Amino acid sequence: MKKKGISYFLMAAFFAACILGLAGCSQKKTAEQNSTENKIVTIEFSYPPYGYDSQKEDAFWKKYIAEFEKENPNIKVNFTVESWDNVYTKWDGYFASGDTPDIGYADGVQGVEYGVQGKALPLTDVIDALGGEEVFTKDSKAFQTNGVWYSIPNCVAAPVLAYRKDLLKAAGFSEPPKTWDELVSMSKKLTKDGVYGLGMFTGENLLTQQIMVGFMKAAGGRVLDEKGNVVVNCPENLEALKFMTDLAKVHKVVPPSAVDWKYGDDVNVLGTGKVATDIMWGGYGTLLESMFPNDYQNIGFVTMPVGPSGHSGSFTGSGGFFLFNKAEHPKEAKEFIKFMSREEISKEWCKISGNVSPFKSIANDPELMKMEWYKAVSQQSDTAVELGFDYGFVPGLDILHTQYRYSRTVGDVLLRNMTPEEALKTLHDDCIAAIEKAKKQ
């Protein structure tokens, strides 16, 4: 009997140890409860990384959150860097469970989508407190719908044309290509000895989609007309698709392995001098010095070449703060957003993150414009299109974006031997079907 007792005791002790150990893991919750007793409010901030250099970016957020907490001793900010792989899944989980953070950070169209679905709070009052919509550049219109703002613009960026000054010079060019025709003729001459004239993503992924949308814009194409009809299958879009796919398929100036580029392969290829020009996000400018200490001065940035429409075109990425509908402390969260929108912080943010400011007062700041990448992105922004391709949030079409459906059209031509006409027609039909389906839902 005694023996039995010992054995049971040992087992109970083991279980208890396990449970205690596990309970120790969830200390966070109790700490929070204590802080509410002292009337200190903790706001949760869920943020996918928008800066290119993660170490600089981390330091930036930590520094200014600490400053904010010093200015507002009753507010604590709990900052979480999310992973791009699953941030939307995670947020979907938050929405479904109803237990959300206070602040999120996403592109303008995403914020509007959440707002329209009732998942994000309107923030027009914050916009007014910051000086109204006049203080923002025109890219910022994607952050509102029908006059209601669902997120506060914080950064804007666009893919631009990066180029190797040394390779261009060696081939006898003093300036990077300015038009589509120049892009073709110059890249053809630059393609030799294992070096390709133009680097751009051609696989079925987000970046290819962004580049294609940029070409469509430069050609003067659209997805929806004023009445909301799908006009994907228009001659301008066809011209853009033909131009983009011909670069790879007919002129062969794009590396064939670009169909598999991922995880910043483009910047590596440019840095090793294996492509002479490259369509890439201007923000990489902040990384080049540390990645390629011997070559970074050879890399320049300009706006994308001008297309048949007479202007250049690119895609816009943007980022801004939004409030989850179930935010526990919206008042304090708004204070934080206002704090982070201060001029000197916004300026610092642009410099380290590789983005352009959405504030008119800083967007063309002479100090920032000294950086080549910043200048290119800032100028590019005028001719760039949002994820929603100028039409904002249309239920159904958002699914085509997350599917990278546009990039599939490029893949159809490059890898599945469809003609550009067929590929574009399929995209056109899919757009119509997606909108119809969303209406039925």
Place this chain on the structure above:
Amino acid sequence: MAKMQLLNSSKPISNFKIRGQVLLFLLPAFTAIIFVMAYPMIKGLDISFTNRLLTYDKYSYIGFQNFLAMFSDNFFWYSLVNSIKLTFWAAAGTLLLGFALAVLLNHQFVFRDFFRGALFIPWVMPSMVTALMFRWLYNDFYGYFNYMLTKYHLIAQPVNLLADPRLAWAGVLLPIIWCNYPFVMLVFLAALQSIDKSLYEAAHIDGANRLQAFWFVTLPGLIPAFVIVIILEIIWTFASFDLVFLLTRGGPADSTLTLSLYIYKQAFEAKLLGYASALGAALFLILFFVTMMYFSFVRRTGFYEK
């Protein structure tokens, strides 16, 4: 079976008490498994009968429509065939490599412990590190493989395995095998050591040479290990997701699109949660039947008494 009867006859315990004990012993394991598996499975099955979209809250039950749609979905069949191909080659490669290494390691020599330890490393590597390292090695502009192959004039032009729709399979296979072989190697090593040494002596006395001894003693001794490793490899590779996802995301031109990847894409990119759940149920059923058939085949051949 004999030992049970012996135990029970020597120490009669009431049926009720045993049942209570059995429950106590099995409960912890079952709680953990049911907690993580059963609820999501039931939830998944429930969703598979709806037209639910990922970010849209409204949905309705549509009966078996998702399951019927599967039959006319070319991508389903295509990715299923891809999965089968990948599983077959991955399992074959892993088995072969693991087996060869086990045979080589199954002798006493100076650095045996070192080799065992070193060859175990890939098993510990997080899939993200494995995928990124292999992507780098494969790269046609700054990767080691192409650099060395072109330097020694083994190939004229650099080739990026992952960028060619015809070769991407090989590119995905290598890292999968690389990650999986250590486990197989260790199981085979264990199996080799469990073979009774006196059998070899007997074979030697009977005049068998090395090859014959290997064929008639070693291989039969390894059958139980083969049986279990094969089915584990099949299940793990068929349902695996992260390596292919991190390496190619199914591209280029869908050439490495496996069923698990297709499920992911349907659920999280096309947002068709209902349809993806139906596909998930299909994957489960396929594995279920494969395993059943496999074990009944094994039982009928009588290799593995269980």
Place this chain on the structure above:
Amino acid sequence: MKSNSGFWNKAIRLVLLMILTYVLLFPMTVALFTSLKPPGEVITATPSLLPHDFTLQNYRVLFSLREFPRYLLNSFLVSCYTALISILVSSLAAYALVWMNFTGKRTIVKAIFFTYMFPQILLVLPLFLMCYELNLIDTKMALVLTYLSFSLPFCVWMLKSFFESIPEELVEAAMLDGCTYLQCLFKVVLPVSIPAVTAVLVFSFVLGWSEYLFANTLIISDTNRTIAIGLQTLIGYYRVDYGLLTAASIVMTLPVLLFFVTVQKYFIQGLVVGSVKE
């Protein structure tokens, strides 16, 4: 003559093994040397295996990030809990399956095995929601439970096979002495099962150490991240900082490797009886 051929046999075997090991460990060799290179040497058009300038810069950066040791510790804790609880729970279940007589045993063994067949990718979202309802999100407990359910089927099955090889007289004698089942398990069965327990320990530890998918969804705050997830925060999202990545992968492989090398004898013994002997 005979000893001579034995020598050549051994030599050939060793050479073959060395070649195979070199090929198989090539990615690890690249990782090791890359971690010792300065940033400018990492991505070049003419890659060289050995660094031009040896530097410990990457390791210095790695350990100057105050999150990194925490990620390591988190991984260690999660893996340890998974391993220890796996042993306890699976030995109980295996004991019941071997030494207790009840109906439906076969079905249970099969049912446990079938849990491997459900695609993990579909478990993610429901599991996330469920953890939310139970207030388990962002706790190590959620991860431990998840990994436990992945490791248990294999562990139960392995311990079960090992227990079956234990001479029945041993258990029988203990039972006749008046031991309860529980005492019998802890005093008689487990002490002679050290090899199998080691095998279970290694298997479930490794599983928790490098898992990515669930750690990425169930853990939210930075303070609770495991190393497999923390890696991504360290290397950046827009490009891969191979210097940091390789340094981190070396650092995270070492402890597991050392652990494995110390226990490998038991581990293999455990597999010998546990999984393959019939």
